[in-house]
Amino acid sequence: MMKKRHEMKVLSVETIAKETVEMKLYQPEVSQQTVPGQFLHLLVPGFTLRRPISIAKVDRQEGTVTILFKIVGGGTKALAAYQPGMTVDALGPNGNGFSIDDVSEGGRVLLIGGGIGIPPIYHLAKRLSEKNVELVAVLGFQSKDYVFYEEAFKKIAETYVVTNDGSYGHQGFVTHVFPEVGAFDQYFSCGPLPMLRAVTTELQDSKGKVSLEERMGCGVGACMACVLPTVDNSYKKICSDGPVFSAQEVIL
Amino acid sequence: MMKKRHEMKVLSVETIAKETVEMKLYQPEVSQQTVPGQFLHLLVPGFTLRRPISIAKVDRQEGTVTILFKIVGGGTKALAAYQPGMTVDALGPNGNGFSIDDVSEGGRVLLIGGGIGIPPIYHLAKRLSEKNVELVAVLGFQSKDYVFYEEAFKKIAETYVVTNDGSYGHQGFVTHVFPEVGAFDQYFSCGPLPMLRAVTTELQDSKGKVSLEERMGCGVGACMACVLPTVDNSYKKICSDGPVFSAQEVIL
Amino acid sequence: MNLEVKLPGLTLKNPIMPASGCFGFGKEYSEFYDLSRLGAIIMKAATQFERFGNPTPRVAETSSGMLNAIGLQNPGVERIIANEVPRLAEYDTSIIANVAGSSLEEYIFVARAFNETNDVNALELNISCPNVKEGGIQFGTDPDMAKKVTAAVKEASNLPVYVKLSPNVTNIAEMAKAVEEAGADGLSMINTLTGMKLHLPTGKPLIANQTGGLSGPAIKPIAIRMIYEVRQQVSIPIIGMGGISTAEDVLEFLQAGADAVAVGTANFQNPFACVDIIDALPETLIKYQYTSVQDVIERRGAVV
Amino acid sequence: MNLEVKLPGLTLKNPIMPASGCFGFGKEYSEFYDLSRLGAIIMKAATQFERFGNPTPRVAETSSGMLNAIGLQNPGVERIIANEVPRLAEYDTSIIANVAGSSLEEYIFVARAFNETNDVNALELNISCPNVKEGGIQFGTDPDMAKKVTAAVKEASNLPVYVKLSPNVTNIAEMAKAVEEAGADGLSMINTLTGMKLHLPTGKPLIANQTGGLSGPAIKPIAIRMIYEVRQQVSIPIIGMGGISTAEDVLEFLQAGADAVAVGTANFQNPFACVDIIDALPETLIKYQYTSVQDVIERRGAVV
């Protein structure tokens, strides 16, 4: 089947934390196809390039897809102003998500999300919670105002919230609570690059997967904007080979 | 008092003839200030330059201003898609309108409008109808589908409708019915340049005023984009000295 | 409607092709539509050896445009011929190879390599990529250097050569005349304009390479001007590009002097850009009273 | 916050001024706000004699930009000095006169004329207006010619001279160095890029002059690149311009190497563009952790 450009109908737009917007979109086909870690590539009128935004959850019954985004510039600001009933032009689901085939039943998995990197981790957590797996989540935010999805995580995972300034939960970086989380078989992480660097260094002896970001041109693997060097002296494209990679495979 | 940038609230948007849209805007200040022949300079998001659109009528009681425009390109297409409740950023009223101080009570005035040049002529007709003046209107359209405001004119003027292809009213150009309209003291005209050239040539012995168009930069008289040579070897700016000029003064 | 265009080495069913570097080797976009619909495909630049390109970030958005500094990342000409060309050859479309290099020898090597395959129909000689530090830029801004590399590649290759001009010059017509004299079969223009965007929090260039090439609708007026100017002074065909995203844009390029066009940045916004344009072209030509693409090309003679 | 900038001949309360040709002689915009709020005002080009400019249409819209070919319409330097300068002098702001010409003699005449008034603080030497056919363009694209006219105008004038560079050149740094050597007190950059738009129904250029100068946000990446490049190689101050419409744009220009900025096309979209930017500048500087305009200028030294 050929890939498509989807018209996704906006069902709701809600500010759920400081500068953080949750948007629910109706598009059954995308909802069916998506696996955790994949992203939508959204066209915002007036901007040359599409915006990559991870999928935070899907409801296949409803045919919906939920995304979360932080207002950082013109594109996300314009998206935040969308009204229910409007449509968003999207490519996707793009990229390869978190493969969970190697997560064994009865195992224990560590999930580490930082800021707006948390949505795809939530999607993954939901999927993993359908398996017989014990989940531990460490969620990092700048400060209290930015915290979101804590309750949702608590329902399915042992959850630690960390804020940089200590205004909520533990103070410091996500890595600061690693001593408390206990043993795990594998970790999954998404967040800002400095966090991922710290996480992969700290957990270098553990098996893990990380989801990465880069500025994109095409978003489909054609333009070579988003490459990342790999340990075997080659490269991968974040948009199409990723955004999820084995922590051992790539050079951050 | 300093000039302003106005936020005008869209009250209604209606297609009243082929490719022809009537839009009613709420802005009491502009409504108070406007005289026939003046225009609004409208900002359409996504476009560099503002769009000049004549004011077709005002209702000072309601505080409204009505414009009519033809969908010819991206800007007017985007404007046509506006919904009631939205606002339009406008400068105006810009330019100098039709001066009617020299129209004497009991006189007879010929109004000649072509296509989307008719709206300012309607505004003028309404204003003149408040005076004790006999009005004759010649309205030219491409074809039947484009005809608008015929009834409105008929209420206040002896009205001739002309279509290029003869699909409605008289066939031909507005000048073709001049032999039928009888004597008049003065004429006022607005329409496409070829029509204005024909009108001013045909009526070169009559006193007349014409409203002109040119591609604009600033719309306020600063950039010199919209100049027009005058008979005295000088020039005028359509946006600020015009758009209305004495037919005798300018070179078309 | 007849959209066919005949150019040296190329009989195009329509004048639309994806621009080099904006379509990879076609694989990704073949998942969106049948590539046989395209007039031709211009492949991503080929160099002698594999190149990993510049550090990231490699792209930045600008008003109605974007900057890129990919740095000619490609698997090298041999692997392109071995892996990419055969896959593309399965489509009913022409293939144009974009030849890049940082020395005369490299250009010759790459051009010669494409003699090995029968599936490439023409070369686009990229003397204008602004991102290679080794001197590649000079070929594109100095008429004598441009002449030299054009003559050398013509000599080395069995294929028609379209020289891709850089807009970053004072006098584009001079460049065009130089490569025409040197034997170019056609021109391809324009490549990107050198630009920069800063990252406000650091005050440093956003793109790792510092400068990048500006493409997209922002540059269309410059492309149109240059093509119009060159069309008055050279007679070889021009593949026009720079900001095309609609069928009306294509018509403007044809009227200005192009004989076919390439679509680059628009593919990123709309992966169906090329086919959407092909679909819209007949009605656009009809709207402006043309009977075929050839009709536009012939009638502009009277205009200029 | 301290927005002050000191440049040769100019002490600006803030670094924002309207760009030449986009603000007439200030009269029209004085109906929107108090011109005393501006750092300075750059007047519309002055030539020796009155000029009526090009036929219309003189402007055309493009994606994130516009083309203009006004053709230096102005009442001539004597009437500017007699009628426009005195009116502007009533505002508490600096006045910069834009000097244009089509011959060395005309440049000298105009520059010398401005010695007659005490109300003009500096000259902007427009060697780059692409719309004058008589040769004005050559001064802007040939380093030797640029040197010559700069030296002659420096000699003729009592005022500091800011030379306005054209971006339509292969090597902008070479032009900048040439005029610096010739004694320029500062640079002003960039002027417009030569572009064209066709009128599809006729296939002819939309602007009567055929080509026009491209301005607006579309050209900002080119302006930033050129200023950044020139800043590495010359030490005289730069008045930066090209697509500025927000306070963030101003910061980007300052970071790239400008010492003050001019706002052109943005005035047409928003007649309050200059004052809106002035109002927003303090919070923008704070957001990016700068304490003053001077702070941006000083700290970029460390960056590049």
Ligand SMILES: Cc1cc2nc3c(=O)[nH]c(=O)nc-3n(C[C@H](O)[C@H](O)[C@H](O)COP(=O)(O)OP(=O)(O)OC[C@H]3O[C@@H](n4cnc5c(N)ncnc54)[C@H](O)[C@@H]3O)c2cc1C
């Ligand atoms: C695979 C992937 C998934 C992402 N998922 C999310 C998500 O779920 N929620 C969320 O809030 N953000 C996410 N991001 C980041 C998001 O794409 C950017 O925040 C967004 O594009 C910024 O757009 P803007 O117009 O608001 O900002 P601007 O800074 O004005 O954007 C200018 C340009 O830079 C690009 N850009 C800016 N920041 C980033 C960034 N961090 N990564 C990639 N491109 C960037 C924009 O796409 C645009 O092309 C993701 C990025 C990637 C690569």
Ligand SMILES: Cc1cc2nc3c(=O)[nH]c(=O)nc-3n(C[C@H](O)[C@H](O)[C@H](O)COP(=O)(O)OP(=O)(O)OC[C@H]3O[C@@H](n4cnc5c(N)ncnc54)[C@H](O)[C@@H]3O)c2cc1C
């Ligand atoms: C004083 C004045 C009053 C006008 N009043 C009306 C009116 O009441 N109703 C109406 O429908 N039209 C009117 N016009 C014409 C109207 O401005 C244009 O049709 C409109 O700007 C086209 O915009 P667009 O984006 O749809 O077309 P595009 O062709 O895409 O516009 C591209 C550019 O060209 C300019 N342009 C295109 N056509 C014209 C034109 N005829 N005159 C001036 N600029 C043009 C646009 O403003 C824009 O800058 C008036 C023009 C002037 C000068």
Ligand SMILES: Cc1cc2nc3c(=O)[nH]c(=O)nc-3n(C[C@H](O)[C@H](O)[C@H](O)COP(=O)(O)O)c2cc1C
């Ligand atoms: C991401 C990207 C990569 C490019 N790579 C190449 C290339 O490898 N070789 C080349 O000749 N041109 C390359 N170009 C230039 C385009 O082929 C084209 O000339 C230019 O982008 C203008 O067209 P557009 O505005 O339609 O994008 C590249 C452009 C972009 C945006």
Ligand SMILES: Cc1cc2nc3c(=O)[nH]c(=O)nc-3n(C[C@H](O)[C@H](O)[C@H](O)COP(=O)(O)O)c2cc1C
């Ligand atoms: C309508 C118009 C007229 C201009 N006239 C002049 C001029 O007389 N002298 C001059 O040096 N530059 C002139 N310019 C160039 C501007 O001063 C400025 O350099 C250019 O427009 C880039 O800035 P912007 O993108 O902010 O408009 C003109 C620009 C425009 C748009």
Ligand code: FES
């Ligand atoms: S964004 Fe184009 S290859 Fe990834």
Ligand code: FES
């Ligand atoms: S549009 Fe600028 S002077 Fe009339």
